[in-house]
Amino acid sequence: xxxxxxxxxxxxxxxxxxxxxxxxxxxxxxxxxxxxxxxxxxxxxxxxxxxxxxxxxxxxxxxxxxxxxxxxxxxxxxxxxxxxxxxxxxxxxxxxxxxxxxxxxxxxxxx
Amino acid sequence: xxxxxxxxxxxxxxxxxxxxxxxxxxxxxxxxxxxxxxxxxxxxxxxxxxxxxxxxxxxxxxxxxxxxxxxxxxxxxxxxxxxxxxxxxxxxxxxxxxxxxxxxxxxxxxxxx
Numbered sequence: 001x002x003x004x005x006x007x008x009x010x011x012x013x014x015x016x017x018x019x020x021x022x023x024x025x026x027x028x029x030x031x032x033x034x035x036x037x038x039x040x041x042x043x044x045x046x047x048x049x050x051x052x053x054x055x056x057x058x059x060x061x062x063x064x065x066x067x068x069x070x071x072x073x074x075x076x077x078x079x080x081x082x083x084x085x086x087x088x089x090x091x092x093x094x095x096x097x098x099x100x101x102x103x104x105x106x107x108x109x110x111x
Numbered sequence: 112x113x114x115x116x117x118x119x120x121x122x123x124x125x126x127x128x129x130x131x132x133x134x135x136x137x138x139x140x141x142x143x144x145x146x147x148x149x150x151x152x153x154x155x156x157x158x159x160x161x162x163x164x165x166x167x168x169x170x171x172x173x174x175x176x177x178x179x180x181x182x183x184x185x186x187x188x189x190x191x192x193x194x195x196x197x198x199x200x201x202x203x204x205x206x207x208x209x210x211x212x213x214x215x216x217x218x219x220x221x222x223x224x
Binding site: 090100102 | 147152155160212213
C-alpha cells in the first residue's frame with residue numbers, strides 16, 4: 001500500500017506571496033492532519049480534516065487554511081507569506097484518531 | 112490538557128551501548144502514548160505505541176518502551192545501539208479521542224563508533 005505523499009517536496013517563495021501544499025493520504029484513510037515543524041517551535045498542530053470537514057484546529061493565524069476533497073486528498077494554503085513561515089510542513093493520515101502515518105513533508109523557504 | 116516533556120535534547124551513546132530516551136507526560140485522562148523517529152529530510156515514522164493493556168510495548172528496530180503510570184513516564188530503550196539509529200526521536204501523547212497529538216520537543220540521538 002502506498003504511503004502518504006506530499007507535493008511539492010521543496011518550495012521557495014517570496015514574502016507576501018501565497019502557497020498551496022498538497023497531501024495524498026494512504027488509501028482508505030479519511031483523516032488528514034497538518035503539522036508545522038521548525039527548529040524553534042518544534043512540531044505544531046495546524047488542523048485536521050475528516051470527511052471534508054475541519055474537525056480540529058491548532059493555534060495558527062487565519063492565513064493558514066486547508067481543505068479536503070471527496071477522495072480524502074487535502075490541500076493547505078498559506079496566504080501573505082512571512083519569513084517565519086519557513087518550515088517543514090508535514091501531513092499525516094489515519095484511520096484511527098490516535099495512530100498517524102506521516103508523509104515526507106514539504107520544505108517551504110520564504111525569502 | 113496534555114503535555115509531553117522529553118529530557119535531554121541531545122543524547123550520545125557508543126555503538127553497542129544501551130539507548131535510553133526519557134519521556135514524561137501529563138494527562139487528565141488515560142493517555143495514548145507514542146514514539147516516533149525522524150531521519151534527516153524525512154517525515155515521522157511510528158516506532159511504537161501504547162493504548163491499553165500490556166505496559167511493556169515492543170516496536171520496530173529493536174526498540175521498546177514501558178508505560179509507568181505512577182511515574183507518568185514512557186521511556187524508550189534499546190539494548191544495543193546501531194549506527195543506523197542516529198535520528199531525532201519524538202515522544203507524543205493523545206487522549207485517544209482527539210485527532211491531534213501533542214509532541215515533545217524531540218531528542219537527537221547520536222551514535223559514536
